[in-house]
Amino acid sequence: MASDDKAMLRAARDLTKGLGEARPGIYWADMLVSAGIGYAGIAVAIVSGSLGVKLAAGLIAALAMYRALLFIHELTHIHRDALPGFRIVWNLLVGIPLLTPSFMYEGVHTIHHKRTQYGTIEDPEYLPLALMKPWSLPLFVLIALLAPVALLVRAAVLVPLGALIPAVRRFTWQRFSSLSINPDFRRKPPEGDFARLVRWQEFGVFIWAYALIASVFVVGWQPLAIAFAVLSLTAVLNQLRTLVAHLWENEGEPMTVTAQFLDSVNVPPPGIAAELWAPVGLRYHALHHLMPSMPYHDLPEAHRRLARELGTGSTYEGANHPGMLVLVARIAKSTMGAGGLRQP
Template sequence: MEKTLDPAISVPAAAPRASREQFRASDDKVMLRLARDLTKDIADANPSIYWPDMLLSAGIGYAAMAGAILVSSVPMAIALGLISALALYRALMFIHELTHIHRNALPGFRLAWNVLVGIPMLVPSYMYEGVHTIHHKRTQYGTIEDPEYLPLALMKPWSLPLFVLVALLAPVAFLLRCAILLPLGAAIPPIRRLTWERFSALSINPDFRRRPPEGEMKGRVFWQEFGGFVWSWALIGSVFAFGWRPLLIALAIVSFTAVLNQLRTLVAHLWENEGEPMTVTAQFLDSVNVPPPGFAAELWAPVGLRYHALHHLMPSMPYHALPEAHRRLKGELGNASTYDGANHPGMLHLVGRIARSTMAVR
């Protein structure tokens, strides 16, 4: 259904392109109001989209991984490994949706995702749930309390390649965490506390310390950790049954997904905040949309993550509704609006912008 602008709201037709600094103290109330009013009819999660997308992505990913392990041709193994990595990356990114959708919106989806994707990839949903929502709190975004923020644009140039390359070690780190640290922590409380505070969250802020789980999260953590422990030792045991090749290929594929996700994280924000609280509009402009045209962003920022800035305006908006929400807001507010200030052409442009910023650091 086509939406029209409320005649009571006036939008400047040719305002200068907005900057984040303009909105440190106040918000663009017109944009915030439109984001709410123009998208009310598309705000519900659609099970007929979520379930097939997640299941098909996981199925293709595992089938291609099996093919990469079984084929003897190296070029074919590489091609199948790439397909597997991209498909499993898409399936894995549904962890982001699990943190935002209403608990009753998709019955059984969290359990199915953890059994099919989260635990096999050794990244169960509790590693994001209760953590990512802090990143969306107005008073904590971009501060030292934000687990998902580092002022990368204000750091030394060498920090960017290090930030990306460290992700290569993620699969081995997850395997050691589930196989070694979890059982040790069950017997030794200080190790349990350290593992929970420092290694139980998908965070990038080294100063972040996670608080103990509460309420129903305690039960989720227990069964997801138990599943990760069992699966990690099944993977280790597979070496004795099938040799090193299957496990090493699987780890290589997951390493590629981890690096791809780290690259996406690198360009999800402009990373220009120095730790002070920001308005919603300033947070929006520090975040990134990479809208169409172009298909590449759908590969490296799947499941709605190419609209990351828009997601910060409407965190509970389901991923499948974000393209339409973007179209409506862009159509109403135009090319010279605050909204357009968060729209960027692609990954290379963003990496270049952040890299240039780091080179100016003394």
């Protein structure tokens, strides 16, 4: 395991002074425009009579909704007072309509960033995918196709049942109320102000779920099917990004900060494709693990400063990778080796 590179950690602290303040104009404009394009694309895909237009609009909608949805990641890291109203508006425009309110990530993702829990059995967002059997990778990605239907069942069936039956409520909260990939993760009950936040968000997704179901009897099943197809593509994009966000080579032992950094992935410029499949700063995922509170719009400049200062052959450069296909090939090759015998 890599020992901590103190020079890199010092540079990350010293070279990023002047960065780190969330800029409301960027957050609001980016989120609102992304959501607007996404919903417009879904509408065009629903009403158009041309298959080509439907497919093009659906692809644009999936990418735009994907970008809008990923602001859930920023919500887990920015200070609650940094962007007044942003969390509420995001939930009303994106989180609740996509049946993925912010509580499903808040309080969960921060565990993934705890130094002693990253990559262990307690990490909700980690699996040693590189050490599993080869068939686990396509299964990991394709299961995301079911996400919209699974979220609808959760909101329309499990949430109201949980309101009546404590055992169902406990089961739903522990197993189906977090955006996690670790099947052994069990979420702890919410407390205090967060519990109140959860209640109103759960009520919102419950109402919206039944509005979606009712829409089938008003406008037919095709609009909902098209919207769910778009959101299935969004979910697959997110799962592909998750697949290459880390190298997934840890078997459950606690890791140093530098080892966590090197197990994470940056896909920096000059390539532009990463802006589509890893938007909202997530192409700098390794850097994000060094500086989790850095706003997404400051990550490119932070990366430029560190890359310029630390240079070729540095530990920092070791987390930089050329693109998704190279990373998928690396992980797939690893699963075919001697370590790829582990069950998912």
